[in-house]
Amino acid sequence: MQMKQQVKEQFNHFLSRKNLKTTLQRNLVVDAMVELDRHTHVDELYLLLRAKHPYIGHATVYRALRLLAESGLVREINLGDGITRYRLARQGERRDYLVCSDCGGVTEFENGLVEKEQLKRAHSLGFMVESFKIELKGLCRHCQGRNSRTH
Ligand SMILES: [Zn+2]
Known part of the structure; x- marks a missing residue:
């Protein structure tokens, strides 16, 4: 719970600097990434979220992940197989x-x-x-x- 709140606050900070709004759907993506705490990709995350929140869109999940990666809260890796993987960043991690x-x-x-x-x-x-x-x-x-x- 603590962790979710912390990540969300940092993300909201990042969004406001970019003149973007905090939205319910963006928060859902943040919560899901904190809960998962492992590598995932946009298709998997979308399916997980859609199971609980049928209204969420694939493009929304994708954009939220891109923003999270840009903010540094989520790590992004490309292994050359065309799938971009994401995972919640830990502080001071390599x-x-x-x-x-x-x-x-x-x-x-x-x-x-x-x-x-x-x-x-x-x-x-x-x-x-x-x-x-x-x-x-x-x-x-x-x-x-x-x-x-x-x-
Ligand atoms: Zn293997």
Whole structure:
């Protein structure tokens, strides 16, 4: 509850800076993202919301997600499969992902060492880093097992 209120307040702040209105439907998208707290995409989220709120539109969900991503409250990742995934951002988080090229599964991991080294290097080149993302592609444990059975 606390979390929902906090995210909504920050989002409303962002919207008012952009001269956009807080709407019931936008708030529904925020609530759903806080409740889910995992990666989702617009089609899935739309179906989830529509089950409870039949009047909600696909375009509305899409636009709300885009705005949430723009505000930084929601993280957006593109893995090259044409599906944009979204997840609620955690404070101070980095974006490190293991991406399975077979099933498309996404696992998050943390390794502060790589980030630290990269930031140091960027800094020495006079570059101001605003975001940081590591993406490792390969096969997840599940798909490795499946592949070894079929080959
Ligand atoms: Zn996999």
